Amino acid sequence: KAGVTQTPRYLIKTRGQQVTLSCSPISGHRSVSWYQQTPGQGLQFLFEYFSETQRNKGNFPGRFSGRQFSNSRSEMNVSTLELGDSALYLCASSPTPTGAILNTEAFFGQGTRLTVV
């Protein structure tokens, strides 16, 4: 069974550009969550999608957006990139929404390391 796949693994962008990151969940998983990881702030929740609907959103500006397709693949987009957006972006998939069943673990991808210069 294939794991969570995130593409690309590494990305370098210039301030002001936009970027789209992709996440393919484990087959059969309908929930996809996105997290931003930085040395200073740690892991911060961005948003969660389940069956193409955004269920929850973290405390990030509107420049951060996402969507989920009918095959459960998800993309997140960051517009007007800032230096502070440099981070490891992690995607996690699970069969049910986070919190629906307590002992449902989230399976993470290897992340996309975004560097904004």
Added chain:
Amino acid sequence: AQKITQTQPGMFVQEKEAVTLDCTYDTSDPSYGLFWYKQPSSGEMIFLIYQGSYDQQNATEGRYSLNFQKARKSANLVISASQLGDSAMYFCAMSSLITQGGSEKLVFGKGTKLTVNP
């Protein structure tokens, strides 16, 4: 609001010895789950162990065990017989039931960097 605190930024342990990584949590939800994840330098978060708030016994998974003390709101991870491959970042995380008005997301601590010395 939910909060996870990991007070040890870094820990060192000798190979083959046991090590305890601390985790305390704060929540007003009666039903919650506690997770430990390992993050090697490759970046991927690897699930290690889970403990439910109503579980009577401490969870164990191979060399990993969770020392759950509900009254103290602590969920420490114990790694027995440390191996060089255990060197990584370790994160404690919490989730709550949606029906209880939980936050519907995993809340993570800042992590502990474990180094296993040969």
